[in-house]
Each structure stands twice: as structure tokens, then as C-alpha cells.
């Protein structure tokens with residue numbers, strides 16, 4: 001199994017500094033490692049991106065650990081690697097399944113905030129969606145990311161039936177996401193979660209959330225999602241989430257879960273395991289060791 005990282009823009013033969021500890025941990029755990037150029041990949045230059053990947057005779061499995069890729073970029077990477085006999089753990093369809101919330105929504109619907117979405121950004125389509133939430137509070141995001149650190153201006157809408165607030169928050173969200181907006185807008189019913197602390201930089205209300213890494217539907221590791229605040233004894237009840245994981249069409253993914261004020265647990269979002277960050281509190285050597293145990 002190869003773990004493929006992005007190179008550093010300064011020196012193409014070394015790993016991107018943000019992933020250095022992961023790279024070292026992967027090697028220590030017994031993985032082979034390789035580098036690709038994220039810069040060239042995003043330019044569409046797959047030959048340049050895979051310059052350092054040698055074609056091999058016998059098929060080898062691989063995991064990418066790097067920056068988020070659009071479905072188009074992931075497909076390019078997947079196919080380019082396949083041509084060299086390197087098989088990424090998730091097919092492009094499997095990648096998209098967890099990357100875009102609407103793709104997996106039907107699988108997690110019973111345990112995630114009610115959501116709707118549109119690729120049409122005109123005001124009428126937006127208000128049609130937000131009206132479905134009545135007077136409830138909602139949040140807005142695109143098919144992948146929110147502007148959570150601009151909570152009051154570009155994420156949280158206190159009353160879904162207030163068209164002026166809907167417009168101002170959505171406009172700000174679209175402005176901040178700019179060209180990097182993923183596909184369209186998602187609106188989600190706001191759930192009262194167990195409060196942790198206010199984020200020291202953005203002031204966003206942090207709540208008791210966890211990131212669970214799954215490999216072939218087995219839990220690799222559960223992390224506290226935030227690096228601030230006291231989680232106390234709170235730990236997610238995994239059985240329910242393991243059951244849902246079986247219905248997710250991906251071999252390596254994350255499930256972010258949160259505890260509601262009323263004690264219930266919900267899924268916040270899924271992500272492809274290759275592009276989901278490890279929190280700062282993660283002991284990376286332990287994570288790669290556990291991953292290696294699962295992959296064997």
C-alpha cells in the first residue's frame with residue numbers, strides 16, 4: 001500500500017510541509033510513500049503531476065492524503081494513477097459519494113439534519129428551499145464546505161422564513177466562497193448541540209463533535225473534532241454509526257458526528273478519508289499505525 005502526498009511548492013522532491021508529520025508517520029507504520037504535484041494536477045497537467053510516480057508491473061493499492069480535490073481533479077488523478085498500475089482506494093464515484101452531501105444524503109437521512117439543495121443560485125429557487133424550514137433556524141453551505149468561521153454573516157440563519165436575512169447570509173456565503181464554490185447550495189436545519197466553547201479566533205460556537213475514520217466499514221480511530229474546549233467524558237455511541245457506515249459506498253471515509261443538547265447523536269457530515277484533515281490533537285503515528293493494522 002502506497003500513501004501518496006502532495007509535494008512542496010518550493011522543493012518538488014519533498015512533501016508539502018503541512019503533511020510532513022503524516023508522511024513520516026506513514027513511513028514509520030510501514031507504508032510506502034510517493035509524491036504528486038497538486039499544482040500540476042489542478043492545472044490539469046496529469047503527466048506533470050505524476051512525474052515522480054513510476055509505473056509498476058504488479059497492481060498496487062494506494063491512498064491519497066492531501067488537499068481536497070474536485071470530482072474532476074480526483075477522476076484525473078485516479079485514471080492517471082491507474083495507467084501506472086496504482087489503484088486508489090476509492091473510485092471516482094466512491095469519492096463523490098462522501099464528498100458531496102447530496103450524494104450520500106439518502107443513506108444518512110434518518111440521523112442527519114434535514115437538508116435540501118439546489119444548483120440554481122437565483123433568489124426564487126433559494127427562497128423556495130428555505131421556506132421548507134418554516135420558522136426554524138438553518139445553516140447554509142455548498143455541496144462540500146461551509147463558512148463556519150463567518151458564522152453570523154455567512155453560515156447561520158436564525159429564522160428561515162426571514163427573506164432579508166436569508167438573502168444577506170447567502171450573498172455573503174457566495175461572495176466568500178467565490179470561484180471555489182462547490183456545485184451549489186445546501187440548506188440544513190439547525191440542531192441545538194452540546195456547547196463546548198467559543199472558537200478563540202472566529203468566535204464560532206464550538207460543540208461536542210467527533211471525527212470517525214472508517215476503513216471498510218470498520219472504525220480506525222475516533223478523534224475529538226475541535227482542539228479547544230473540554231470534552232469531558234463524552235464519547236460517541238458507535239454502534240448506530242457503524243450500522244450506517246455499512247450503507248456508505250466508500251472504502252475509506254470520515255463521519256463527523258455531534259451530540260445534541262437533548263442527548264441524541266447526529267451525523268454532521270461525511271468526507272472522503274483521503275482529504276479529511278486529522279485534527280491538531282491527533283497523534284499521527286498512532287493513526288497511521290492503526291490504519292496499517294486495518295489494511296494489512
Ligand SMILES: Nc1ncnc2c1ncn2[C@@H]1O[C@H](COP(=O)(O)OP(=O)(O)O)[C@@H](O)[C@H]1O
Nearest residue numbers: 113139144145146147148188189190191268269
Ligand atoms: N445543522 C446544523 N446544526 C447545528 N450546527 C451545525 C449544523 N451544520 C453545521 N453546524 C456547525 O457548523 C460546523 C460546520 O459545518 P459542516 O457541515 O461540518 O461544514 P464544513 O464542511 O465547513 O466543516 C459544524 O462542525 C457544526 O459545528
Ligand SMILES: [Mg+2]
Nearest residue numbers: 146256268269
Ligand atoms: Mg465539518
